Amino acid sequence: MDLWNLRPVTLPAELEGLRQEVRAFLDEELAAGRFSTHCDQWLGGWDAAFSRRLGERGWIGMAFPARYGGRAAGALARFVVTEELLAAGAPVAAHWIADRQSGPGLLRFGTEEQKQTYLPGIARGERFFAVGLSEPDTGSDLASVRTRATRVDAGWRISGTKVWTSGAHLAHTLVVLARTAPLADGDRHAGLGQFIIDLPHPAVHIRPIRLLTGEHHFNEVVLDDVLVADDRVLGEPGDGWHQVTSELAMERSGPERILSTFPLLAAAVPSLGPGGASALGGTVARLWALRQLSLAVAGRLEAGVAPAVEAAAVKDLGTRFESTVIDLVRTLVRVEPDPGATDEVTRMLAESVLHSPGFTLRGGTNEILRGVVARELGVR
């Protein structure tokens, strides 16, 4: 079984230099008060100016070839940069989806014109993306999407409703999954396509769906007969399932599936006391091992392999770990969490608790991920 060929990765020495550069930049930003540390910042930390400063340093769209504004860096270089940003609790949400999913998707499936149009802006940290997959009646069963793409002269007319669309109210571009052909009896995965829609758009109506904290993170997006020209179809119109699932493989195994609560853990260390050594050590042990696992999967990506099953395993283990950090801090520090507190631990504990339901849902629920692993084991 391929799963068991996964081997640990030793980062090449030159990436240690890159890591130190990112750390120095973050120290400088923190010292200048240009950001403050929070938990789950790849979801909640939208800061366009910060993204632009990262873009200036070449730390977004790193894998793009130079002609599209990147540096043709590999998956391991991106791993180092992103894990440093996440560990520091830096505000990376604005460019996150473009850097992780939409950019690589365009690079892989897009036309030359699409790449030239979109990739340099992504790499500069100026063009942000949202992804419209989920719908009111489509969650885990993604092939059931009802949003329709109907063939018209020189393009497609899209209508339907997307929900939970992260950042759609701020993004410059939306990528939408829609049915290009009616659900056929045999192959549920055929007849799906992805469409690129620049925002704002007169036929795209975006309304907030507030998180339980009141935060405006995701949205309902109503596509009211949106006309999309042929040159804004991503890849082949029937190839959407393949595109989406290969993006998900990349989306699932990154350090963001482990580190959403890391800033809380680091901040809590001084408050744990000697009595907390064992519980702290157990948490750090798991973190160390999970990072090695995530890094090993990045090594596979670097080698050009699509490690979908390993990625599912990382995300299942990693996202469950994120919540164990909350319980460690709760039980040892014993403060009442308060999102408005000036004390960092109290505040970040509150942020972590309130964001925790999302950890094991977004990007595919843990039950679904374990199903992916079970299929690989041959029992499904």
Add this chain to the structure above:
Amino acid sequence: MNDIIEALESSVRAACAKHAAEATWNAPLWTALEEIGVTTLAVLEDRGGSGGDVATAVAVLETLGEHAAAVPVAETALLAGWLLATAGAPVPAGPLTAAVADRLELTPGADDVHVTGTVPRVPWARCAEHLVLLAGEQVLLLRRDEVAVREGRNLAGEPRDDVVLDTTLPTDRVLEAVPGLATGLGRRAALARSALIAGAARRALELSITYAGEREQFGRPIGRFQAVQQHLATMAGEVLLAKVAVEAAAVALDQGSGDEVAVAAAKTVASQAAGVVATLAHQIHGALGYTEEHPLRLSSTRLWAWRDEAGNEAAWSASLGGTVLAAGPDELWPLVTGGTR
């Protein structure tokens, strides 16, 4: 490097399949492994070892753990062989074992040393041709016939014998230990057990997958039930995590950097995985897996034994937690990423 490891793994796998006898001590398998050259892996060649690194030795131990192999390769290569080589002594042929012996009494004579005392639960003592004991500042090399053995066993029936000493050793078998040897030995012992656990856990998972495909209830294989599928996926996650952690810790040990954190983390997650995997494997196997006749026992009893040997998850977590607390909050992330700030 991976090619060498994979070639060795497949030779070891073949040897295990050929000499599959279940015994307290599998002498034919030991001979086969000696011929392959894996019994003194990671011991310097000019000390009589077969060279190679800890990462390679760990890969071999994973395979041996998978096959519940009754041979002291971990003790010979990673512990006793290493102790002797580090103390500058040649490594004798044959199976060896090693232990920390901090309650021995050493009485120096004119050109010998008299040693008395007991060393508890020494792995494989009765089968070893030589025993290497770390007694404070000294490394002692003893022949099996120079000690008495009170037989003991772990949960899997592997020898864990008390060694009773009342013997006089020539000074050339009482060697000066370099500083830090006890710490190093403790890490190597933990890493070795972790590697064996990773292998045994994988076997328990494989047995469970097979059984879930064969056993039918309610008119279908039990593997069709989502509850069983979720158990299997949970096991696979734990096995994968332990495997990658163990192999990464071996690399850290080879590089001599970050191994304090790496080994503590690896033994912690391996011991945790042992518990989860053994529990779920037995749950999936029903009553049949709870019998002497069924091979699951060979893996699960080892998982239960090995998780507590060389320090369990609580011990290594406490040690790692102490390291993190001493380093302070700003050093946590550099410790996790293995470098320094």
